[in-house]
Amino acid sequence: QVQLVESGGGLVQAGGSLRLSCAASGRTFSGYAMGWFRQAPGKEREFVASISWTGGTTYYADSVKGRFTISRDNAKRTVYLQMNSLKPEDTAVYYCAYRLNGGSYYYQGSYDYWGQGTQVTVSS
Numbered sequence: 846q847v848q849l850v851e852s853g854g855g856l857v858q859a860g861g862s863l864r865l866s867c868a869a870s871g872r873t874f875s876g877y878a879m880g881w882f883r884q885a886p887g888k889e890r891e892f893v894a895s896i897s898w899t900g901g902t903t904y905y906a907d908s909v910k911g912r913f914t915i916s917r918d919n920a921k922r923t924v925y926l927q928m929n930s931l932k933p934e935d936t937a938v939y940y941c942a943y944r945l946n947g948g949s950y951y952y953q954g955s956y957d958y959w960g961q962g963t964q965v966t967v968s969s
Contacts, residue, residue: 847871847943847958854939854963857931861967865926867941867960875919878944881926882953883937883965893939894926895950904950909935931967938962 853865867879880895894915895904903915914927924941940962948955 849941849943849958849960851941851960851963854965856966859933859967859969861931862929865939867924869922874922879924880942880956881939882942883939885937890953892951933967933969936967938964
């Protein structure tokens with residue numbers, strides 16, 4: 846079992862920044878890919894970013910590329926999402942996810958454990 850706890854969400858003005866954190870406990874953290882997804886009101890949950898277990902490979906949705914950066918610290922069992930130049934359309938609940946096996950980094954079905962989510966609200 847893996848427990849994931851997100852933090853760092855909040856209310857920010859457009860153009861501002863936030864840094865989300867996701868702390869993992871339970872199963873081994875290093876050796877497994879991690880991802881961030883988000884769900885806006887009335888919309889499906891969508892891929893935001895993911896990172897390989899070494900941190901050497903990252904993937905981003907086109908909508909956040911160049912503004913968001915995913916990183917991880919395996920010693921701290923934590924994955925981060927640095928969000929800059931935030932836009933109102935980034936408003937959503939953000940979830941981190943842990944991938945136990947293989948599969949597409951972009952597909953939420955590839956991930957086995959999920960956090961409870963943290964709200965990010967960007968005002969215009």
